[in-house]
Amino acid sequence: MDKKPDLLPEILLLKQEEVIQAGLLDMSLILEATEHTFKMLGEGNVIQPAKIFLPMPDFDHWKSYGMSMPAYVGGENEVVGFKWAAEAVDNVKMYKVPYGLDVVLLSDPKTMMPKAIMDGTIITAMRTAAAAGVVAKYNARKDSKVAALIGAGVIGRTMIMSQAAAVPSLEEIRIVDLDLAKAEALAAEFAEGGLYKVAPKVVPMSSVEEAVTGADLIVTETTARSTFIKKDWLKANCTCIQMESYSFDDEIMLAADHIVLDSFEQISHLDSPVRRLSAKGLLAQAQCVEIKDVVTGKAPGRTSDDQFVFCETMGMGCVDIACANMLYLRAKEMGIGTKWTMWDNPIWT
Ligand SMILES: NC(=O)c1ccc[n+]([C@@H]2O[C@H](COP(=O)([O-])OP(=O)(O)OC[C@H]3O[C@@H](n4cnc5c(N)ncnc54)[C@H](O)[C@@H]3O)[C@@H](O)[C@H]2O)c1
Structure with missing residues (x-):
């Protein structure tokens, strides 16, 4: 046998x-x-x-x-x-x-x-939002009160969960979508008696400009294929976290006092602002720090409340x-x- x-x-x-x-x-x-x-x-x-x-x-x-x-x-x-x-x-x-x-x-x-x-x-939805949560933990101002989350899709939902948990000072989370009904439906899931509980108030909106105005923390998880967020809409010392390629105008990254990425190498392989700006000779790896070095203390996250911090994470x-x-x-x-x-x-x- x-x-x-x-x-x-x-x-x-x-x-x-x-x-x-x-x-x-x-x-x-x-x-x-x-x-x-x-x-x-x-x-x-x-x-x-x-x-x-x-x-x-x-x-x-x-x-x-x-x-x-x-x-x-x-x-x-x-x-x-x-x-x-x-x-x-x-x-x-x-x-x-x-x-x-x-x-x-x-x-x-x-x-x-x-x-x-x-x-x-x-x-993917949970870990993507969690990555943005860890990035926010080290890079959002400790007194951040208002977050604007752009894109009320699958990752918009988990992003509400992660930002509420990672940035405990938040009092208001604006959830924004071109389709207001999607933002409203998501906000309802987090309202009193809804499916999920978070401490900040979740407010649905459809105007991105209105939502990012005065926001301390902005996270984007849209399916946009051309950029739409302008630098002059943003608070001078806010933290921006882009989870895809096409929400913030590319130059916004260059205006940052501090740039944090998940991985320069991994992002450079994809259609991304890092790839586009590097190709034009406007961005070098030395201008950026990676989240692995921030969490191990080898590189700084935000170091002052005056900084404008821009973060990009496309997933690892x-x-x-x-x-x-x-x-x-x-x-x-x-x-x-x-x-x-x-x-x-x-x-x-
Ligand atoms: N960084 C990562 O690790 C990672 C991982 C997975 C997905 N993503 C990206 O996250 C994004 C969202 O994915 P999803 O699964 O939630 O998609 P989804 O289709 O469920 O939701 C996307 C939402 O964005 C909205 N939207 C599109 N353009 C917009 C605009 N200009 N302004 C406001 N809202 C807009 C859409 O109406 C939609 O509700 C995708 O681009 C995806 O590639 C990133």
């Missing part, structure tokens, strides 16, 4: 509902995991090659794209994996189909046996992989998910 293989590729399949059951919607958990991962990156415990961006039909006119985001994250729960991040412009015309769609695959770094395949769509696979692994371990402990073995007895080894 055939001897059994010493090791089998046993995969836990986790659908969105199960990843949520494992704790995904707990923003404090995701904020903690995100900051910890930035620290691991700063301490050299992460291996993270550049993303591979596959735009269709081409780089300048993409209607959809897939992006491979591989990372190894060390430490006591070391893991390797990648997120297949994807977006499709026309999805929003359909009922209950998200603009962003993501899948995560996790493997054991020693044997490379795959161990989990899971929905990464809400992981290491945060997806670390958050996904934490949720996988919790799911395993809770006994949820569907087990699937990639083979019983491999034909050739």
Whole structure:
């Protein structure tokens, strides 16, 4: 009789509902995991090659794209994996189909046996907002009272959660969308008796200019394809955090006293102000600091209340992989998910 293989590729399949059951919607958990991962990156415990961006039909006119985001994250729960991040412009015309769609695959770094395949769509929304939360924690003024969040989509919702948790001085969060009904619906989720609780008052708006005027903190998570926020609308010492490529006019970054990025290298591979300004010779890596160095104390965040701080974060696979692994371990402990073995007895080894 055939001897059994010493090791089998046993995969836990986790659908969105199960990843949520494992704790995904707990923003404090995701904020903690995100900051910890930035620290691991700063301490050299992460291996993270550049993303591979596959735009269709081409780089300048993409209607959809897939992006491979591989990372190894060390430490006591070391893991390797990648997120297949994807977006499709026309999805929003359909009922209950998200603009962003993501899948995560996790493997054991020693044997490379795959161990989990899971929905990464809400992981992306939570970790994206958490990244902006950690950036705000180190770069928003400590007396920030008003935040303007631009884009009331999937990430707009998680951004309300993360900014309320990361900047405890906030009294008002303005949620803004071209489509006022979307902003109003989101604000209602955070109102008295709504689905989620946050301390600041959440106010829906449709005028971006009105919303950013007087705001101490501005975070953008829109699907805009041309810039629309002007420098003279902004408070002189505000903090801006752009989570995509096209909300703030590019020159606004150059006017900042301090520029904070998640990763110069990772952002430079994508259509972004960093790429556009570097190509024109207007921005060099030395003008920017990275969040991994800010959280480990190797570089400063905001150092005075007078500074105008501009931050850009377009996402790093290491945060997806670390958050996904934490949720996988919790799911395993809770006994949820569907087990699937990639083979019983491999034909050739
Ligand atoms: N930085 C990261 O790590 C990261 C990760 C995932 C997604 N993103 C980006 O975040 C953005 C939002 O993603 P989503 O899944 O929430 O999309 P979504 O389609 O759910 O929501 C986007 C919202 O932006 C609004 N919008 C578009 N242009 C606007 C404008 N000029 N002014 C005000 N509102 C405007 C739309 O009406 C829509 O409600 C996308 O650009 C996406 O690429 C960033």
